[in-house]
Each structure stands twice: as structure tokens, then as C-alpha cells.
Amino acid sequence: MTTHTFKPSLPPPNMSVGAMGWIRANLFPNWFNSLLTLFALYIVWITIPPILNWAFFSADWIGDNRESCTSGGACWVFIKVRMAQFFYGFYPEELRWRVDLTVLLAIFGAAPLFIKAMPRKLRYGAVFLLAYPVLAYWLLHGGFMGMTLVETSKWGGLMLTLVIAVVGIAGAMPLGILLALGRRSDMPVVRVICVTFIEFWRGVPLITVLFMSSVMLPLFLPEEVNIDKLLRALIAVTLFEAAYVAEVVRGGMQAIPKGQYEAAGAMGLGYWRIMGLVILPQALKLVIPGIVNTFIALFKDTSLVIIIGLFDLFNSIHQATVDPAWLGFATEGYVFAALMFWIFCFGMSRYSMHLERKLDTGHKR
Amino acid sequence: GSTLDAVMKKGFVQCGVSDGLPGFSYTDEKGQFKGIDVDVCRAVAAAVFGDAKKVKFTPLTAKERFTALQSGEVDVLSRNTTWTSSRDSAMGLNFAGVTYYDGQGFLVSKKLGVKSAKELDGAAVCIQAGTTTELNLSDYFRTTGMKYTPISYDKSDETVKALEAGRCDVLTSDQSQLYAQRIKLANPEGYVVLPEVISKEPLGPVVRQGDEEWFDIVRWTLFAMINAEEAGLTAKNVEQEAKASKNPDVRRLLGAEGELGKDLKLPKDWVVQVVKQVGNYGEVFDRNVGAGSELKIARGINALWNKGGLQYAPPVR
Amino acid sequence: MQSDAPKAAAPRGSLLTDPKARAWTFQILSILVVVGVGWYLFHNTQQNLANRGITSGFAFLDNSAGFGILQSLIDYTERDSYGRVFVIGLLNTLLVSVLGIFFATVLGFLLGVARLSPNWLINKLATVYIEIFRNIPPLLQIFFWYFAVLRAMPSPRQSYSFGEAVFVNIRGVYLPAPEAAGGLVPFLISLVIVIAAWIGLARWSRRRQEDTGQRFPVLWVSLALLVIVPGMAAMLFGKPFHWSFPELTGFNFVGGWAVIPELVAITFALSIYTAAFIAENVRSGILAVSHGQTEAARSLGLRSGLILRLVVIPQAMRVIIPPLTSQYLNLVKNSSLAAAIGYPDLVSLFAGTVLNQTGQAIETIAITMSVYLAISLSISMLMNWYNKRIALVER
Amino acid sequence: MIRIEGMHKWYGEFHVLKDINLSVRQGERIVLCGPSGSGKSTTIRCINRLEEHQQGKIIVDDVELTSDLKHVEAIRREVGMVFQHFNLFPHLTVLENCTLAPLWVRKIPKREAEEIAMEYLNRVKIPEQANKYPGQLSGGQQQRVAIARALCMKPKIMLFDEPTSALDPEMVKEVLDTMIGLAEDGMTMLCVTHEMGFARTVADRVIFMDKGEIVEEAEPEIFFSNPKSERTKLFLGQILNH
Amino acid sequence: MIRIEGMHKWYGEFHVLKDINLSVRQGERIVLCGPSGSGKSTTIRCINRLEEHQQGKIIVDDVELTSDLKHVEAIRREVGMVFQHFNLFPHLTVLENCTLAPLWVRKIPKREAEEIAMEYLNRVKIPEQANKYPGQLSGGQQQRVAIARALCMKPKIMLFDEPTSALDPEMVKEVLDTMIGLAEDGMTMLCVTHEMGFARTVADRVIFMDKGEIVEEAEPEIFFSNPKSERTKLFLGQILNH
Ligand SMILES: Nc1ncnc2c1ncn2[C@@H]1O[C@H](COP(=O)(O)OP(=O)(O)OP(=O)(O)O)[C@@H](O)[C@H]1O
Ligand SMILES: Nc1ncnc2c1ncn2[C@@H]1O[C@H](COP(=O)(O)OP(=O)(O)OP(=O)(O)O)[C@@H](O)[C@H]1O
Ligand SMILES: [Mg+2]
Ligand SMILES: [Mg+2]
Secondary structure: OEOOOOOOOOOOOHHHOHHHHHHHHHOOOOHHHHHHHHHHHHHHHHHHHHHHHHHHHOOEOOOOOHHHOOOOOOEHHHHHHHHHHHHHEOOOHHHHHHHHHHHHHHHHHHHHHHOOOOOOHHHHHHHHHHHHHHHHHHHHOOOOOOOOOOOHHHEOHHHHHHHHHHHHHHHHHHHHHHHHHHHOOOOHHHHHHHHHHHHHHHHOOHHHHHHHHHHHHHHHOOOOOOOOHHHHHHHHHHHHHHHHHHHHHHHHHHOOOHHHHHHHHHOOOOHHHHHHHHHHHHHHHHHHHHHHHHHHHHHHHHHHHHHHOOOEHHHHHHHHHOOHHHOOOHHHHHHHHHHHHHHHHHHHHHHHHHHHHHHHHHHHO | OOHHHHHHHHOOEEEEEEOOEOOOEEEOOOOOEEOHHHHHHHHHHHHHHOOOOOEEEEEEOOOOHHHHHHHOOOOEEEEEEEOOHHHHOOOOEEEOOOOEEEOEEEEEEHHHOOOOHHHOOOEEEEEEOOOHHHHHHHHHHHHHOOOEEEEEEOOHHHHHHHHHHOOOOEEEEEHHHHHHHHOOOOOHHHEEEOOOOOOOEEEEEEEEOOOHHHHHHHHHHHHHHHHHHHOOOOOOOHHHHHHHOOOHHHHHHOOOOOOHHHHOOOOOOHHHHHHHHOOOHHHHHHHHOOOOOOOOOOOHHHOEHHHOOOEOOOOOO | OOOOOOOOOOOOOOOOOOHHHHHHHHHHHHHHHHHHHHHHHHHHHHHHHHHHOOOOOOHHHHOEOOOOOOOOOOOOOOOOEHHHHHHHHHHHHHHHHHHHHHHHHHHHHHHHHHHOOOOHHHHHHHHHHHHHHOOOOHHHHHHHHHHHHHHHOOOHHHOEEEOOOEEEEOOEEEEOEEEEOOOHHHHHHHHHHHHHHHHHHHHHHHHHHHHHOOOOOHHHHHHHHHHHHHHHHHHHHOOOEEEEOOEEEOOEEEOOEEEOHHHHHHHHHHHHHHHHHHHHHHHHHHHHOOHHHHHHHHHOOOOHHHHHHHHHHHHHHHHHHHHHHHHHHHHHHHHHHHHHHOOOOHHHHHHHHHHHHHOOHHHHHHHHHHHHHHHHHHHHHHHHHHHHHHOOOOO | OEEEEEEEEEEOOEEEEEEEEEEEOOOOEEEEEOOOOOOHHHHHHHHOOOOOOOEEEEEEOOEEOOOOHHHHHHHHHHEEEEOOOOOOOOOOOHHHHHHHHHHHHHOOOHHHHHHHHHHHHHHOOOHHHOOOOHHHOOHHHHHHHHHHHHHOOOOOEEEEEOOOOOOOHHHHHHHHHHHHHHHHOOOEEEEEOOOHHHHHHHOOEEEEEEOOEEEEEEOHHHHHHOOOOHHHHHHHHHHHHO | OEEEEEEEEEEOOEEEEEEEEEEEOOOOEEEEEOOOOOOHHHHHHHHOOOOOOOEEEEEEOOEEOOOOHHHHHHHHHHEEEEOOOOOOOOOOOHHHHHHHHHHHHHOOOHHHHHHHHHHHHHHOOOHHHOOOOHHHOOHHHHHHHHHHHHHOOOOOEEEEEOOOOOOOHHHHHHHHHHHHHHHHOOOEEEEEOOOHHHHHHHOOEEEEEEOOEEEEEEOHHHHHHOOOEHHHHHHHHHHHHO
16 A cells, blocks of 8 residues: 655746736737737727826816816816805805705714614614604705705705705605505506506606606696695606616515415414515515615616706706806816716615625525 | 785795896806896786795796696796797787897807808708797798708707807897807807897797786786886885875876776785886896896887887876 | 316405405505596696696697708608607607617627626726716716717818718718619619528528538628629619719708717717616626536537527527616617707607697697607517517426 | 314316315324325415315314404414425524514514513524524524424414425434424324324324325324225335335 | 646646646546545546646647647547536527537538437437427436437547536436446546446546546556555545445
């Protein structure tokens, strides 16, 4: 009997590892890919330097009127001067702290929900979800309990964008869940009503919906009823978004095995308890990424309120670009708008991917 | 129900205005609405509530405006809207009067070297969609037998941007607007308004049909402003005159005599409030589009009838 | 024992506690609520329309429109009716949708494949593209491209000219357009013949491959035929068309075909935006085909092109189709944003200008919404049908 | 406790259960067996109305099972069920799984419900797992939690639907032991299983079903040693030689 | 048929295969075994270039395996491979799976390709499944289709990478029988498997690998009864006692 002696591991031949190996494997593995690499390099070369040059190196940052923009690059002065309007719209200057406070409250109020070890998270979450909207309405709109009233027509900019997006998704969630339940109900009439509702909203463009809400809704209501323009847009966005949320939630519910319904039923729980205590908690957790994606879509869609003359972030910027004092800086305006939207959407999509990964592994264990 | 009651109940007049037309209605950098059309609304508020601030503005595109008025979204539409027969009848609207006698014209770049609208054969024309302008343009080119390419945008701002970019050769709109839009160009001196006026464009506030009471209020608010100018009442002197004037015309107008206010279901001193807070027609014109503004449009046919113009208000009696 | 159908049902409970009875009560109630709300809205609308003296009905569709339209695929003059304007708007919307879907699909597939490329640089470029464009609102992109296109283009007098036949300027891209001439009929006939031959050839070559295993270069032969036969027809019977060249007269080019910048911008923006999403769908579709499939195919000796065509794509398509469908739907719906830059699509022309000229908001918006709804439903039905047809057969 | 009289059931056109008659006395332990698809699961699922029967009578604890929700709820409160695939709620901890129904159906105060739950978790020998999630437990542990969960409702009858057949062999024993313990404490049990050892030790009666009918019903000694019917013999031959 | 000389392979910095020397004669049947991660799969995957080796020579049927695509294709045509997870094409029927490569690689007429396919499907005893899709077959049937698919290219050598380890126990036999049949017909085979029974019956030589090296190489009788190396003995002890 012999004992086999294993040979020592050798380092790989130098062409396959290290910087050279990496370059060979990732950039020039064969002639076709080498061509592609050169092509890509060319694209990078013709796009990046001019963009960087325009946006940074020969851009103007200092000053407060168009005369400060002389260098031929981007005129960020324009953005700087108008920044407050892009953020707050026409919200009265001396009251803007109220907007800031609302945002801060949202951030610090919601933060504990993301802390793992937080005790009584559920109860806290419920209280927060109930209390915050009232608080936010009081702060932003006012008109009672000692807060001076700020008309919604003065709201604008990023603040309005956030209001529409957040209210839209918050309103769409419960409605969407109900619709999803309805679509999976075994009552044919309820199912037909829900399917019709969902398919209708998913089939028409948001701008026609907004248009309808902004100018036609009063035609459908008795003459004395008068609903705030922003509120009507919010209702439209909520209904529209609810249809999308419903489909996402339905997907999650379909992934819950039948045994869960049966086990809960066998324990004597009724329909609403089965749904509320057993099915929805699991289904909603599964679809968080889907909901975040819906939210991203909604966030981008808020830009359409330009159609009905609300001054959201995009419309504020658009409006500023036709100001005679700053004519000719539309590109800067659009780039800034794009950047703002991008930061929010990209951030959220990363978050959704992170959740997806987290939930994915949680599923496998 | 009655618009007046509804307005009284909610405590303000909801007024549809343009979304950005210097001189007529536009927002300054503080977000305050300004312009002739805006002042008409404020005058209505001053008449109804005695307070010109009790008015809310809804910026509307040309496309949205009639629907918004029909649906009750706004109580009065004061958005440089042309008075036409079909709008007055089929659409269920009523025009309360004329705030500005206008006519459609053309704005072109000087570089093009065009001196007259007759030379515009084959031109690309920027217009605002859904206006009478669009129809007049088509009529004009049809009658003159010329060809054109219409490029229509929702917002007047976009027509200016497109003209500036060179997407079209000509911008057509009501002449007053052309002057307003010209100052939105980076280089206003590079553009001229052609001499031709191709249509009649009486612009004025509009209300829904079927509510005579409200219609009368808006109509007489406008007339009161014109009559005030004719009678020499201004924001400065109107309060004084209300007390001191011996002229029966003035006394009737300002509520010292007669039943004008009561008949219209308005307070007795409503005209005083209108003139005091908003001004007479001449003042409003001057401040917004005339000599006192950037536009510097001459009164022209918008002068009072006794000064060679068309502005003529029925007497108070 | 032979099974017979259920006879009498088991005893029922009372109306409130019996689930079936409860379900029916609930359903009847919901019908009542829906009908009630519907009737309430209808009633209000009726009342409001009557009170305000607003005309209603669809008679306006026959009235003459009286305004000009920038682009129409069918003949149009100002004397034509609003009904025709509706058709023009619809066709323009369909045009943008079809072009957008085409370019977005092509670009999306390329990007999706690039995203999986082993080439680091290509991979990263594709990633950057996708992350940038899918996170910016499409409306913003439409505006940006429109004004970017406008700004980059010269005035008609300084047009870029390609061989004095194609001109590019701010008013659009002008191409020579064919106009019928004497030889047109023989030319068309010869074309039909070539296409018929092409189909026959393809059939024959498939059969030949099945019989002998040899493949026939159908594509090349057919392309050659396509050039030669109509060419000969043209020589024998005279020119099929003469070309109408665009020409600068007065302010603008006249003649030829013009592609307006609005169309270019909206197609460009929608394709770029949607392609970013399609790329992600394609990527996950391809990733869903397990590596083992490619290895099995490779070990059978198939070349990489064939592996892609015969093994990977057919399987990936099954995963790609459903999300692709919703992207198509989104693109069609997003095409309504064309209104923002003055492209005469359905929303802009019909729900915009016509609505405004006639004041009949309810009718025009209802028609517009139904059209989009119909397009959406037909695309989903088509895609569902296709999806069912290609579904994998399982136990 | 349970009386089934002339019960029939159809799935669409398919006659699954044909004239089932069965009665279970308090404290009795019954094992149901039979080939796959013979209707065992369907039978016990009818007892707590997871399936609806279309003819005949089911009377549980003196309450007749009709479509009246009141009756259904009353019966479900008294009948615990354990499934083949455990069906624990993955988003709740073991303890929460056990207290869910007592809290929401029996409306017991939380403190008390948790005490009861811990008592039963002790009984199935996994009190230390109370705060884990089902996903963190082995199959055998999960099934024991499922048994504890059913017991927490203090049911008068327990139904088991092949409780061990989804388990790895080494875990079968721990679950069977739990069930035997339960039987020894006098619980009324109706058990679908192929564990013949279990049937022999515990059952008061074994019932053999085939093609939707009860073919044979006997005490275990007689059932295994001297089955009456040919079909039973065949089945026992297959299952015991396996 | 196959000659491997001094082959080395690295995954990044990791030295997977160290100096592999192996030659297989025509008609020889070789079983490769060894602990998990020892490089068995990697070795046979190098033979038809599913992995690239970085040093040494691989010569198959007189063609040297280089990165020249022509050579790679030539070799792949002659070498059939069967995978652990079957890797059938789920979108094609069994028959289409079998005719795909003959049609597109060998350019055989369709009729003929189908005849060949049916012949081999007969050989693996599932001609009746020809028009079903892989998803409709059991694991054992799928693996037999995979073998038939490889055979349809009339390869000179067949590589098997743990063909039975993803199968339920009752299906292992049907696949092994098929492979034994193949061996009896004289096919050159290189087989990674832990089925020692199969190795004993069929193999001409058994090769034991560990840590990327060939530790021992012997005829089966000698290999199993009297292994030379300590390492082999340990491995055999583990695997046979299982
Ligand atoms: N929801 C259903 N719809 C239609 N047929 C069904 C349904 N559930 C079960 N069946 C059929 O009813 C018959 C009895 O099923 P059941 O599950 O009661 O059998 P079982 O004796 O429990 O079998 P197993 O040992 O496989 O669990 C089977 O033929 C089955 O296919
Ligand atoms: N693509 C890869 N990249 C990096 N390492 C790899 C890769 N594929 C395999 N390895 C590593 O190479 C070693 C040999 O793998 P190989 O699959 O050849 O082992 P094996 O003997 O077939 O084992 P098993 O019996 O588990 O299939 C293992 O340590 C494995 O982790
Ligand atoms: Mg069963
Ligand atoms: Mg392996």
C-alpha cells in the first residue's frame, strides 16, 4: 500500500490571470470582441469628454443672472437661482420650513421601521401610517389648529411631485389590495367588476385620465360639488395606480400555496381573517419589489401633470426655461430635471433589487 | 343652481386664465397672476365680494378652456378667448363683452426678408392648437391660394420656442399676443409683426349659458370699468367722487343713486370697489399692455368710442 | 357502482349565514351600487349638459374641420370632416407605435444581448444606458430629444444634402418619392412573380433539406432575383416610376417624402426609453435558459449561431413575451405624450383640437379612451394567444 | 362524536365518495387506509368542510354540518387538523402560529393563549423553538408544531391526513411518537396513514377504503391477520412487503 | 482514441487539474471516480472543449484539440456526451431532440435522421414516447432520451457525467441497463459515476481521481479488491459502506 503524494498547486500561466489576463479575457478574447471593444472605446471617446466638458470644466457656477454665463458650457447659475422654486413651487417663502419639517418627519418617523431590532414594529408602523398623513396635511396645507392655510395652487416643484407620488401609492395600496382580492374572489359578479375596473385603467393612457379628472369630472358631479384640482389629480392617479398595484398583489397571492388557505380555514378563521392574518402578510412581503417598481413608474408619471397645469418638478423647470430672462438654457433645465428624477428612481430601483435579493434568499432557507 | 350663490358659498371666484401670456395673464416670479384677463377676474371678485383678492386662478391651455368652463371647473373664463358664433351658441357659452379688440397677425424673423403676409406661400407656420387662429389661418391661405405647413402646439410658449429654433418660418396669433410673445424671444429686435390683420378677434370673458344673473354681473363689471374710464373715475379718485360727485351718471354708477347694485344682487358700492381695487378700463389697459407695460401696445381701436375707438359701454340708467 | 350526478343538495343555512346566499346578496348589492353610481353620474351629466346648453351626440363627426394638419397618412384638406381627422390621428398614433415598437425591439434585443456580453466594456456601456434611460420620465426625454434635434439641425437653406436627393434640415428629412410612370404595371407584376418565386424556392429548399440534407442559399438567390427580374422588366417596358426629388422652393422643400422632426423625436425618445426595459426583459429571458442547454447543444456539435437560433431563443422567447407585451402596451400608451411636442397623434388632434373646436369633451374623450382600450386589449389578446401556442408542454 | 350517514361526493362528473357510513365514538382512534386516490383525504376533509359533500349527513359533536356558516364554524372550532405538508404559516413564529387561532377565533387573552401554546409545545417536545420561524425547523419539528397548533384550540377531535408521508424517514418516528402520546391521553383521532405499525399499536379500528367506498372496517388484530375482503388482502400484501 | 498528455487547468488562481495523463483505446470502457470536487467532471468536459485546458495536449481520434474552431467541431461531432441533468431541449419533442444535431450538423436528410432516431429510441426502449415533450417524461426516460440523442450523431466515443445521480432510485436501473447494453455493443465509453456495481460489471479500467490528480488506475478486480493507494482505500470504504 502506498500513500499518494499530491503534487503542489502551481500558479496559472501568466496569460490567464492578472491585469493582462483580465484584459485578454474581458476585452480582447477574439477578433470579433476586439472590434466591439474598439467600437465601444470610440463611443466613450466621442461622448464622455464633450459631456464632461460641457457639464463641468467649462460650466458657469457663480453669479445670479444670465450675464454670468459666458464660457459656453452649461449655465448652472440658472438652476441655482431657480432652485428654491424647483423645490417648493410658489409655497410662501416664510413658510417653507413646514415643507422641510414634513420631509424630516417622514424620514425620522419611518426610520425605525427599517431597524431590525425595533420592538413592536407593527404597532409603531400602524400608528405612524395613521398619524403621519394627518400631520403632513396639517403642516403642508394648514387652515386649522393655528396653521395658516396654504392653497394647493401654491404647491409646486419637487414637493408637489413627492406629494402626488406618495399620496398616489398610499391611496393605491388599499384599493389595489381590495381589487386583487376581488379579482380572486369566487363571486363572479365581483370578479367581473374588478377585472373590468383593472383592465380599464391599465388600458388607457394616464394623460387622458388626468385630462378627464381635471376638466371633465365636474360635469359628472352635481353643480354644487367642488373638488380641489390637486385632489382630483390625486384621485385620478390613485385609481390609475390601484389597477397596477392590484395586478402586482394578485401575483403575490397566486404564489401562496393552497395549503395556507386550508390550514387557516381548518382552524376556524373566517375569510377576512384568513386574508388579513395569513395570506396578505405573506403575499405583500413577496411583492414589495413589485410595489417599489410601481412606485417608480408612478414617480415618473407625475411629470404628466404638466398636461393639467400643475406645477410639479418638471413643469416648474419647464416653465423656467421659457422665462425671457433665462431663454436658451432649456438644456440645463432638462438635464437638471432628468438628474433629479434619476436620483430618486435609480435609488428606489436599487432598493427594490436589494429587497428582491434579500427576499429571495429568505425564500430558499 | 345659481353661480352667484355657489360663488358666495365658497367665498371666492374661480377664474380660468391663460397659462402664460405676458400682458394678458402670466405669473410673475412670486407666482402672482397678472394681466388684463386677470384684472377682469379680480374686478368680478371686487364686485361680488368687495375684495379683489377673493379670486382663484386656474391656468388653462387653449384646449382645456371650454371644457373647464362647461364643466363648472371655473366660474368665468377670462383667457383671451375670441367671441364666435359657434362658441356662443353650440358650446353653451355666453360672451360677456369685449375686453380687447384684436386681430390675427404674423410674426416673422427679419432675416427672412418678408414684408407682407402675401409672400408667405409655402411657409411653415407655428400656431397654438385648438384656437380660432388655427381656423383663420387655414381660411386665409385658402382664400389667397397659398400653401402652408401648420405646426400646432398645446402651449403658446412652445410656439415661441419653435419659432426661435427655426422649426417654423412664421408664428401666427392675435396681434396683441404677438407683441407679448416677441418679448419672450432672446432677440426681440430680430423679429417683426407683419402689417396684415387677417381676422377679427374680439376677446372677452366668457361664462356658462343659462345663468343670466351671473352673466349680467360679469358683463356689467366690464361695462362699469369702461364707463368709469369715460366718466374719468380712477382708482385714486373714485372714493372721493363717490361721496362728492354731483354728476347723476357718476352717482348712478357708483351706487349713490339708483338701484344698479340691487338689480345685479351686488352690494351698493360695488363699482367703487372695482375701480378702487382694480382700476378703470384705461388704467388696466395701460398697466398691463399699454404704455405702462413692457408691451407698449397703443390703444388703437381699443380706445373709448369718443376717442376714435370701439370701446363703448351702455349707459347706467 | 356507476356514478350518477348529484341529486338533492345538502340542507341549506339561513340567508345570513349560508355562504352561497350571502355571496349572492353581496353580489346583487354590488351590482346595485355600480349601477347606482353609474346612473348618478349619468344623471348629473345629463342635467349639467342640459342646464348649460351644451350640444351632445356624435353628429359633430360629420362637420367640416377647417384646420390644417401637419402630417397625415391619407389625403386631407381643411374641408374634410372631424371623422376623418379622427382617422388621421389614429393612423398617426399607430404609425408612431409601430415604428417605436420596431426600433425599441431591435435596440432592446441588442442591448439585452450586450448586457450579457463577456466583453466588459460593452457590458458596462449597456448597463449605463439602461440605468440612465429607464429612470428618467419619458415626457422629459421627448422634450429633450425634440429640442435637441431641432437645435442640431440647420435651416432649410443650409440643409445637409446627400447627393442632392436626400436633404436633412430642421423641417425634417426629405427623401425622393417614387411617382408612377408607364412601366409601373409590368414592374409590379415582375415583383409579384419574384416574391412568388421566393416563397416557392423556400419551400423547395426546405423539402430538399429534408430529403438530402443539403441547404440551398435561398436568401442570396432570391435577393439576386429581386434585383435582376424587376430590373429587366424596367428595361423592357420602360421606367416604373420617376423619382420626385425634394426641391427648395421659397421657404421649404417641396416634393418627395418628408419625415417631420416631431415624428423623429417621438419615435427616438420612445424607442430609447422602451428599449431600456426590453433589454432587461431580454436579459432575464436569456438567463432563464439554463447553461446546461447551451452545453448540451455545444456537445452535440452545433455552432454558436445555430445554438442561439435553435435552442436559446425559442426558450428565452417564452420568458420574454409576457413582459414584452406590457412594454408594447406601455409604448402605445406613452405615444400619447406626442401631444406635448405637437405631433398630430390621436390625443393631440382628436382629444385636443377637435375637442376644443367642438366643445364636446365627453364624446371625444370617450372615443379616445375606447380606442386606446381597444388597442391594448387586442395587443394583449394577440400576445396571450401566441404565448399559449408556444407554452412548454409539461406533465 | 362523528356520525357520517350515506355521504356522497362528486367532483364535477366524477363520483369520489360513494355512500360512506361511519361513526366515531368519543375517545376512539381510527386509522383510514387504502390505495392512492381512494378518497381517504376527501373523506376527512369533508368532516371539517374543506370540501363540501353533496348528499348524506355529517354530524360532528351533535352539530349537523350544513352550509350554514355558524355550524361550519362551530365544527371547525372542535376539530383540529394536521396536514401532510404541515402548512405552517411561514411569516409567523412557532408561538404565533400556535396562538393565532386561539386569539382570533376563541378570543382568549394573549397571555393565556401563549401559556397554552407553551404547554402544548412542551408536550410535543420543542418548547425551545417557540420563537423561531417554521422555515428554520426540520420537517419533523414542523409537523410537531402543526400538531401543537391544532391542539391549542383544544379540539375534541383530531384529523390527520398522512402526517408522516412528506417526512424524511429519520423524522417519521418523532412525529409518530407524538401522535401515540396523544392517543394515550384519550384524544379522539381519525388518521389517514400508511404507517401500519402505528395502526397496530394505537388504533381501535382500521378502515380500508378503495374507489370511494369503505371496503372493510375491523379491529387491527383482525384487520391485519384475517382480512375479509380480497382487495384488502392485496393492498396489505403490497404495503407490508414494500 | 483519446490521448491526454500532461494536461493542466486553472480556474482563476485555482489549480483544478494537475498533470493529467490518460489514454483510451478504441472500444475501451473506463470509469472515473473520486470524491466530489476532485476534477472528474472538469476532465471529461475538457475532452469535448466545454472547458478549455491551459497546458498539455488532448488528442481525440487523431485530432489535436486547440482553440481552432474547426478542430473543436470535428471533435464534438465524434464525441457524444450525457449530462447529470439530462439537458434535453424542453421546447422540442423527443424525436426533434434526437434529430436536431444530425439535421443541422451532419446535414442528413430529415427522413433518414428520423429513422436513425427511431432506431436509437427503440434501443433505449422508449419508441412510443417519440412525439412527447421531455416535460412529459419521467427522469429515467429523459436520461434515456439524452443517451439516444447523443447516439444519433453516431459518435465514436461517449462521455457520461454522473448520468444516474439525479435520478430517483427506481429509475437508476433502467438507465444503467441502457449503458450496459451500449458497452456490450463495443462503444468506447468514459464514464464518471459512483455506481460501483456498474464499474465492476462493465469497466475495463477504473480511474480514481482526487484533488485534480489521477491517483490510481487499475482494472476493476484489482481496483476494488486490492487498491494500491491509501487514499483510494479510504474512498472505497466510504462509498461501499453507504
Ligand atoms: N379538487 C379536485 N378536483 C377533482 N378531482 C379531485 C380533486 N381532489 C381530488 N380529486 C380526485 O378524487 C379522488 C380521491 O382523492 P383523494 O385525495 O381523496 O385520495 P386519497 O385516498 O387521499 O389519495 P392519496 O393517498 O394519493 O392522498 C382522486 O381520484 C383524485 O384524483
Ligand atoms: N466554473 C468554475 N469556476 C471555478 N471553479 C470551478 C468551476 N467549475 C468547477 N470548479 C471547481 O473545480 C473543482 C473540480 O470541479 P469538478 O466539477 O470537476 O469536480 P467533480 O469531481 O466532477 O465533482 P462532483 O462529483 O461534485 O461533480 C471543484 O473544486 C469546483 O469547485
Ligand atoms: Mg390524500
Ligand atoms: Mg461533477
